Amino acid sequence: MCTYLTEKIELDGAGKGGSGWFTVSEGAVYVDHPFHACHEHTVNIDFTNPAEGPSARVAVELTEESALALIEAIQKALAAAPPGLASGRPRAAAP
Amino acid sequence: MNDAIWAGTVTITGHEQAELEAYLARPLGDRSRGGVVVIHHMPGYDEATKEIVLKFAAHGYAAICPNLYSREGAGVAPDDQAAAARAKGGIPDGQLVGDVAEAAAYLNSLDHANGRIGVIGYCSGGRQAFLAATSLRIDAAVDCYGAFVVNDPPAEFPMKVKSLLGRAPDLSCPLLGLFGEEDSFPGPEEVATLAAELEKLGKEHEFHSYPGAGHGFFSVDRPAYRPAAAVDGWQKVFAFFGRNLSA
Numbered sequence: 001m002c003t004y005l006t007e008k009i010e011l012d013g014a015g016k017g018g019s020g021w022f023t024v025s026e027g028a029v030y031v032d033h034p035f036h037a038c039h040e041h042t043v044n045i046d047f048t049n050p051a052e053g054p055s056a057r058v059a060v061e062l063t064e065e066s067a068l069a070l071i072e073a074i075q076k077a078l079a080a081a082p083p084g085l086a087s088g089r090p091r092a093a094a095p
Numbered sequence: 096m097n098d099a100i101w102a103g104t105v106t107i108t109g110h111e112q113a114e115l116e117a118y119l120a121r122p123l124g125d126r127s128r129g130g131v132v133v134i135h136h137m138p139g140y141d142e143a144t145k146e147i148v149l150k151f152a153a154h155g156y157a158a159i160c161p162n163l164y165s166r167e168g169a170g171v172a173p174d175d176q177a178a179a180a181r182a183k184g185g186i187p188d189g190q191l192v193g194d195v196a197e198a199a200a201y202l203n204s205l206d207h208a209n210g211r212i213g214v215i216g217y218c219s220g221g222r223q224a225f226l227a228a229t230s231l232r233i234d235a236a237v238d239c240y241g242a243f244v245v246n247d248p249p250a251e252f253p254m255k256v257k258s259l260l261g262r263a264p265d266l267s268c269p270l271l272g273l274f275g276e277e278d279s280f281p282g283p284e285e286v287a288t289l290a291a292e293l294e295k296l297g298k299e300h301e302f303h304s305y306p307g308a309g310h311g312f313f314s315v316d317r318p319a320y321r322p323a324a325a326v327d328g329w330q331k332v333f334a335f336f337g338r339n340l341s342a
Contacts, residue, residue: 005252028178028182030181033311040309050182054168055175057175057178057179059174
């Protein structure tokens, strides 16, 4: 089935696409047919920057198990680092 | 027998004079022939869809598949164009009708065109084939597992499209419908509803639902491919176009 359902999020970071690095400003997550992965359905994640055009995109297509393992790995990596170390918010000035 | 064909990328004018990339394949022989507009699936203008265009030409038709996502930018990879179009909720119905009308006019402008046009679409293109057949004067239409012909998309879906059932009285040509029994968009009850509506209206139609097949069973490059359904489906398509696109 084509689910068409798409979760969109604002992102702040960078990604490396077909023509090199670009600033990532948006993400889209959807469970649907993959373009390339050899499964009927996958969790598809697009890291994009619409202001730079459709080619500014890093696409991944993961199985459900892989996507859940990725979430867990991200959470573990963040938990192992000092809180706020990778935050995009301005840091408070040192006293 | 002359079964040689020409195939390649052409530029056509679409809805509101937009410039569209399109893949054209046509026989090199001089026999009079019908034209087929191929509407690609939601993942976009891909290699497998171009192979469908080639198949029609090998069977004696001039066929064209406009890249419906051309407006996402020239030189952009088709999968990136598809992702961008998806993020916008798909393409507007009016634009689709205009693009198909222009693609059909392009086919009819080619040498040896007999003036008869068939439209075939897959996935979202199945719905769009029905849309084209209820909006334009064409000669045959094939809906391959198009969703949201009968039901509206669920409210949480980002698609801007609506059910087309109310357009059924305007169906301008015979309709062939090819569906998978295991598909849920469209589910078997939606297929039955559409068949009943066309029956009630006295609209010529021929529907086949294949057991063991779900959505996308014609997609040779995807796990959804179901050879038995696809092989039989292709026979149905060529028999149908043979009846309806001959001069």
